[in-house]
Amino acid sequence: MVDVLIRHCDVLRTEGERAWVETDQDIAVEGARIQAVAAGGSLGAAAGEVIEARGMLAIPGLINTHAHVPMVLFRGLVEDVSVESWFNDYVWPLESNLTAEDVYWGALLGMAEMIESGVTCVADHYFFMDEVARAAVESGMRAHLAWAVFEHQGEAQLERTAAFIREWQGAADGRIVTWMGPHSPYTCGPDFLRLCARRAAELGVGVHLHVSETQAQVDLCLRQYGLTPPALLAETGILDGRALFAHCCYPTDADLELMAARRVGVGRAPKTYMKLSSGTADVRRLLAHGIPVGIATDGATSSNSLDILEQMRLLTLLEKYMGGDSTAFPVGQALGLAFEGGARVLGQEQDLGALQVGKLADIALVRQDAVHVWPRYDPAANLVYSSRASDVDTVLCNGKVLMRGRELRTIDKARVMREVAERLGRLNQRVPGSRIATYPV
Numbered sequence: 001m002v003d004v005l006i007r008h009c010d011v012l013r014t015e016g017e018r019a020w021v022e023t024d025q026d027i028a029v030e031g032a033r034i035q036a037v038a039a040g041g042s043l044g045a046a047a048g049e050v051i052e053a054r055g056m057l058a059i060p061g062l063i064n065t066h067a068h069v070p071m072v073l074f075r076g077l078v079e080d081v082s083v084e085s086w087f088n089d090y091v092w093p094l095e096s097n098l099t100a101e102d103v104y105w106g107a108l109l110g111m112a113e114m115i116e117s118g119v120t121c122v123a124d125h126y127f128f129m130d131e132v133a134r135a136a137v138e139s140g141m142r143a144h145l146a147w148a149v150f151e152h153q154g155e156a157q158l159e160r161t162a163a164f165i166r167e168w169q170g171a172a173d174g175r176i177v178t179w180m181g182p183h184s185p186y187t188c189g190p191d192f193l194r195l196c197a198r199r200a201a202e203l204g205v206g207v208h209l210h211v212s213e214t215q216a217q218v219d220l221c222l223r224q225y226g227l228t229p230p231a232l233l234a235e236t237g238i239l240d241g242r243a244l245f246a247h248c249c250y251p252t253d254a255d256l257e258l259m260a261a262r263r264v265g266v267g268r269a270p271k272t273y274m275k276l277s278s279g280t281a282d283v284r285r286l287l288a289h290g291i292p293v294g295i296a297t298d299g300a301t302s303s304n305s306l307d308i309l310e311q312m313r314l315l316t317l318l319e320k321y322m323g324g325d326s327t328a329f330p331v332g333q334a335l336g337l338a339f340e341g342g343a344r345v346l347g348q349e350q351d352l353g354a355l356q357v358g359k360l361a362d363i364a365l366v367r368q369d370a371v372h373v374w375p376r377y378d379p380a381a382n383l384v385y386s387s388r389a390s391d392v393d394t395v396l397c398n399g400k401v402l403m404r405g406r407e408l409r410t411i412d413k414a415r416v417m418r419e420v421a422e423r424l425g426r427l428n429q430r431v432p433g434s435r436i437a438t439y440p441v
């Protein structure tokens, strides 16, 4: 008898730019993995848990390739300001006040939001990452975690990160994967980046950082070091192992060749770029070079949500609109980024990104009976252009059911919301003269 049997669902398949649906399928889950996918009814009806899913669309769990999950704590607090002011006057002063406990409750709140929107895996980059790891263990989500470091925090902070990596790598049955997390080339100089690269190599982990988010950042790097950010990162050894670039909105052609040769992955968060008016489109340039690209939310202080469906839709529309080409970025390509692209960015393409026998059982079941997705000519098109996070009915990660019938099983949502609400008065304080870093102007 298998652990979980999902019966009579429709299964979404993607390959290259193609997306299609196989109707009336059963999915059997044994332990953490998919054991079988077969015609509806053919796998019997005996299992530890049977989920009748007729009319629901089974999709691979969505992958968020770059986030600062606990920043949900500041959602809606900093709006309609310039990028420089966003960091220097608000976000970095606000963050100087954060405690480990704040981060824990913020992480749980963000994870509840992600599970409710079908996200099963997140690459997070923040502080007090022990607390984010604890929240991931409890919530049941898969998490690639990087403890953010700034150069001015010094080598002691690097040691803290190394201890975090040693403690958490592979924890929770492999659900936790750790990364080194220097913030960016504009807050970490070449010598510090070299130290990070050496430490990452010694520990056998990748490096996740912000790169070329704005043209101003690229110009600053060129002025300071005579190199673009990706070229500087290559020179410091950061690209010798696995690297994940958040954003990379302004790559040169030479950057793209370098990134393709070094198998660098990119996480794109278009809502943040549009909102802060900081980035641009043209994911197709990256894809044309074979660079793995995944979808991301960044922090909810800039993007206001951790909803990957929303980011996927915005990314697709932006590609068409900015390129002046309505035929660009078809439905299958958008879905490819959300599933296989995200898995490749995180180096988990063997295990994630498709509903196939042997892959990890990270699965979301999406209802297809709401008025906003009716009629149902093309479930794949609906998913890209019409589905809402609230259509996600059931979520499994690593073979465990985290939400069923929209009831979260691992997170006490009411308690988390109460705990966060009780912290708001203190979190909203900006201590004069105190900020965790300075954004260059």
Ligand SMILES: CSC[C@H]1O[C@@H](n2cnc3c(O)ncnc32)[C@H](O)[C@@H]1O
Binding pocket: 068, 091, 092, 095, 125, 126, 127, 148, 149, 182, 183, 184, 210, 213, 272, 298, 299, 302, 436
């Ligand atoms: C490096 S993790 C934490 C650090 O990064 C800040 N942050 C949030 N969003 C962005 C972004 O888009 N670019 C650069 N840095 C960002 C966050 O506030 C934390 O201080």
Ligand SMILES: [Zn+2]
Binding pocket: 066, 067, 068, 210, 246, 298, 299
């Ligand atoms: Zn970010």
